[in-house]
Amino acid sequence: MSRPKLSEALRTADLIHDQAALSTAISRIGQEIGQALNGQSAVFLTIMQGGLIFAGQLATAIDADLEFDYVHASRFRGTTEGGELKWMRRPDTALKDRIVLLVDDILDEGHTLQAIRKWCADQGASKVLLAVLCEKRHGRTVPDLAADFVGVEVPDRYVFGYGMDFNEQGRNLPAIYAL
Template identity: 55%
Template sequence: MTAPKLGDALATARLLFDRATLDAAIVRMAGDIRAAYADGEVPLFITVLNGGLPFAGQLGFALGELGLDLEFDYLHATRYRGQTSGSGLAWLHRPATPMRGRRVLLADDILDEGHTLLAVQQWCEDQGAAEVRIAVLAEKLHDRCVAGIRADHVGVQVPDAYVFGYGMDYHEQGRNLPAIYALGD
């Protein structure tokens, strides 16, 4: 079976947020996050790969411009493995930095149903993190989010549709698009 083509999806996709809008949302988020760490403590900034990478990079720079130093690490956990739905969490890489007593900031592309982020948040807490905050570029609007998960910092809200771009993929394509799109009918 031939993989769907990104160009075909873009031909009928609806632009939800352009680069300028997303940049402004990230700057706004950075201000809110900076205020949350006003005590001068250096948070452990963990990027959730693959989707969180473009957003986390931009957010990290915006926080640096506001004078917030960060210690970086990453994790790679997935339920989807290239599919549009999934069940069990697969850990491909866990952070190497000790979390005991640390304030942790998770950066991810989207909060959809929240299964992955909840499992990651609980894992960080199990590692002894003093606090776990979650920053997502996009939050999907629906009523299917699992109990116990919420984002502390949200850039934009997207409709309950297949969205891609700015870290979110269309069949492992389009993560580097500088905007967020909703798949057309």
């Protein structure tokens, strides 16, 4: 069985946020993070793979001393239904007594983000901040989880582009689309 093609999805998808809107949102978030850090350094942890596109652009918009690492954990692995969290890579950087900035593409229900945030706290992080490019507001987010920095809101639909995939395709699209 072949997977659905990105080109077919794009024909029926709605453009939700174009590249200009996303660039503006990323600049704003970068300024907000710089102000929140207020001269303190932080460990900038990109959550792979979805956070890659956003993280690269966000990093250059933050006026602060950042140490970079990444984490790779997923509940999806090519599906649209979340399962058990699988850790592919934990950060090498020591987090004890450090401010950690978790950077991801989307806050949807938040199970993966909650698990990664808890892991960072268990490693002794003094504070864990969460920055997401987009957030779905739908009432299904895990209790006690909220992003500290949000770029844009997206509808409660299947969204892809700018780091988010459509059947492992389209992460590099310069905009966010919804089916």
